[in-house]
Amino acid sequence: MRPAPTILHLDMDAFYASAEQAAKPSLRGKPVVVGGIGPRGVVATASYEARVFGVRSAMPTAQARRLCPNAAYLSPRFTLYRQVSETVMGLLHALSPLVEPLSLDEAFVDLEAGGVAPETAAVRAVGEQLRRDIRAATGLTGSVGLAGAKMLAKIASEQAKPDGLVVIPPGTERELLGPMSVRTLPGVGPATAETLRRAGIHTIAETAEAGEAELVRLLGKAHGAGLYAMALGQDDRPVVAERDAKSISVEDTFEVDLTDRTRVRTEVLRLADRCVQRLRAAGRSGRTVVIKVRNYDFSTLTRSETLRGPTDDPAVIREAAVRLLELVDTTGGVRLLGVGVSGLADFTQEDLFAQLTTEREAEELARAAEERAGAEPAEEAPEEERPRRWHPGVDVIHDEYGAGWVQGSGLGRVTVRFETPWSAPGRVRTFAVEDPALRPGEPLPLVGGGPAVDQSSDPAILPKSVSEVPESPGDAASDPGEEISRR
Ligand code: DCP
């Protein structure tokens, strides 16, 4: 534990949804849900306005539609999110050589390694300046936590949400953590929380009071001892720049054991995509693909496959992960799945798979999103013969009306709203899907693209006082991945 709160955790607010609101002026201040829009799709994220209605990440989109029928339901635009992420990660790298990205929108930064004075006032000033810089460069808000340990910095940024900054001065952590639910601690998912609840342990203070021996008795040696240290606020894990990391992995624990083989496969594909996002956020590629499977009886095994060369190709990593899954018997039920890549290399090293064009990458990601959405796979027919499919949210250009985005389509018609990130809310027009004047477009930059805009007057998300919503008790249950993937 450091004597000063020099570990910074940044997490962008409602990331995909805020990016969509920044890009689409007519959606600012309105409920927006980004995710799979097909019948079996799941929610990637919801704007804070949609969260008021109970919409959450990982919830089936069909359920979200029932809770919040008036929200805009949009397909993800990964190209845009990756561009914004690169800008944000660039600002973090300017603060310190030690930046550890956890996903496209989240990272730890070791400010001490960046030469910031180890004092609360100095780190707070750096955090506030960072938030302003992110806002100016991307038009989006991010929340910052500052503490003497990674776990605490992450809890702090969660408390700061949305659009805030919270410092946990070293020495105050036990008092602060005490009343919080034990679910707040990394590694405590629904199953662990249930075991603790039966032993009468609900809060972090009760966890600390139970003592190490009791926790080891309840949860086993490694987990029990680890949890005891976390409950005391003890977390010595260093911030590891991903260029120094040996592997990158993501995993999810499920509330109910998965027995359906198709579902297990879908989850592995989803984890493979998330793993690729993290690899790319770190600018790395890797050679060995690993899957991890924990069975209903807690037996855990890993299987790995080493490729000919390092890759960050989602298709290659997905295929390897699914091949590895074929080697595992999951009939008894699966508690946890993980996908990782090790043998990491920088992009500058020989990369046998790196000759992918950006176009192909975009296609892969679109297909991945579509599969998650439960839509039929992309047709094999060549471009000209293919019926044009206009997914809600995608960019288009019209010969006469200019840049816009698809608001909806069906029955041979497509509705387009013509607006840009720097315009006023735009008008809607309807066309035949085959209209030759309408073509697919590219994401436009969120800031700096148009005539002078006042970034401070038009936030993509509402200030905290307006948009803060009470957490529903069912909240955590909606994201089975919470316990590990948010570590
Ligand atoms: N994401 C996803 N599937 C999930 C969780 C998240 O695809 N189950 C994507 C969409 C999110 C992004 O990752 O926008 C970042 O995840 P966060 O958990 O940080 O969630 P948000 O940034 O959306 O909201 P918050 O303000 O709570 O951080």
Ligand code: MG
């Ligand atoms: Mg976020």
